[in-house]
Amino acid sequence: MQRRFMLAAGAAAPVALAAPALAQGLPEIRWRLTSSFPRALDVTYSTSEYMCRMVSEITDGRFRITPFPAGELVPGLQAMDAVSAGSVEMAHSGGLFFTGKNSALAFSTTVPFMLNVRQQHAWFFHGGGNELLNGVYKDFDIHALPCGNTGNQMGGWFRKEIRTAEDLRGLKFRVAGLAGNVMAKVGVIPQQIAPGDIYPALERGTIDGVEYIGPYDDAKLGFNKVARYYYYPGWGEGGAVFHAFVNLPKFQALPAAYRAAIETACTAATTWMLAQYDWKNVEALYRLVADGVQLRAYPNEVVDTLHRATQEVFAELSAANPKFRELLDSQVAFRDRHYAYHQVSDYAFDSMMLRLRRQQGR
Known part of the structure; x- marks a missing residue:
């Protein structure tokens, strides 16, 4: 055997x-x-x-x-x-x-x-x-x-502080996708520029500001050398x-x-x-702030104005394009149902941890 x-x-x-x-x-x-x-x-x-x-x-x-x-x-x-x-x-x-x-x-x-x-x-x-x-x-x-x-991406770089939605009016701003349509509604002049061409445009003054990705890439592209105000959250790109x-x-x-x-x-x-x-974004943001970048949250009035403009853009594009409407309906239904779960899971956990860190002085 x-x-x-x-x-x-x-x-x-x-x-x-x-x-x-x-x-x-x-x-x-x-x-x-x-x-x-x-x-x-x-x-x-x-x-x-x-x-x-x-x-x-x-x-x-x-x-x-x-x-x-x-x-x-x-x-x-x-x-x-x-x-x-x-x-x-x-x-x-x-x-x-x-x-x-x-x-x-x-x-x-x-x-x-x-x-x-x-x-x-x-x-x-x-x-x-x-x-x-x-x-x-x-x-x-x-x-x-x-x-x-x-x-989640950052909200963008500006040469001047943004206190109200009126401060956006007339700015030439590099932005991609539907965020550009939204910003146009509030008086921004959106510019779509390929990633490798953004810094020269910002340096020459062809554009007044830029939204790209986040701290790591933005620092590599040198935006902080020209524009010092860095805004969050990335309302246009969750x-x-x-x-x-x-x-x-x-x-x-x-x-x-x-x-x-x-x-x-x-x-x-x-x-x-x-x-x-x-x-990589964590350490990059620490370095940017240490180098003098002014980190700012968008004022609620600005966010609310952009949100209203977004609903107008969605309505217009939905009326013109059935495929857009189909995808929008799918995402909205998913988002609204998911947030009921999200607020008792990830959001609750993150809020708890931020509260505990503040208590510990971190």
């Missing part, structure tokens, strides 16, 4: 040493990805590098995607067009850059006064968000997958989801295992980016 068992084990040994099953019989594929972000923005750009590396590792190197920063293949704000036309297979970008094509694309990144990060992830993956949005992206021959989240845009026909032509590899890698990259920002 023992001899027969040893022979059987020996016969089975070569199977254990065989190549991974995934690699057997699958083609070698090489793709390119263009990013909307320059290499200097190491978290946003390196998220696409991380995703590409994961795809290669999952497929034992048989499916490789090479990332390129903004400008090397196409300009950052032409990334979606490049994927739609099939001149590159993938892009890493944000739908809010492309609302001129369809206002509903704003929901793939963020819209003002709507979802926080936890709510975004729940809505995208379990609330039907991915399916609704890909119904829009399909018109552009694109399949979109969440691939990164910045977390969280900002970036996406991997994939040319739809090419995505559908992939082996199922490779499609799954992209989906898995993008989900991992979403967590990876958020953790990076949650780690």
Whole structure:
């Protein structure tokens, strides 16, 4: 019996040493990805590098995607067009850059006064968000997958203090997505500028202020050298989801295992980016304040004015675009129901911890 068992084990040994099953019989594929972000923005750009590396590792190197920063293949704000036309297979970008094509694309990144990060992830993956949005992206021959989240963003940099909504009137302000539509309602002149071009515009005075992401990236881009007033909260972006845009026909032509590899890698990259920002923004904000940046909360009167303007923008876009209305209704229903839970869970915990810290003088 023992001899027969040893022979059987020996016969089975070569199977254990065989190549991974995934690699057997699958083609070698090489793709390119263009990013909307320059290499200097190491978290946003390196998220696409991380995703590409994961795809290669999952497929034992048989499916490789090479990332390129903004400008090397196409300009950052032409990334979606490049994927739609099939001149590159993938892009890493944000739908809010492309609302001129369809206002509903704003929901793939963020819209003002709507979802926080936890709510975004729940809505995208379990609330039907991915399916609704890909119904829009399909018109552009694109399949979109969440691939990164910045977390709650800051409210923006200004050269002067903002005390009332009237102080916003006439300012030229770099802002992306529907927040620009909202600010236009209160007299701001919104400017959409690619990330790598923002600082020169601010330095030259072409713009008076800027909203980008948060302390870490904003400091890297040098906004604090020109504008000293830094406002919170990020009313326009409770969280900002970036996406991997994939040319739809090419995505559908992939082996199922490779499609799954992209989906898995993008989900991992979403967590990876958020953790990076949650780690790096803390120390970056401390450094900015120590260097003399004036951290300010938006006055309630300003927030209330922006909130009213947001409802006007939502009503106008809903009347003009049924897809926008469908996505808005979905997010509002989810948000309003979720906050009943949120106020007895995360919000209650955070409020408790802040109170205890104050008691301890921290």
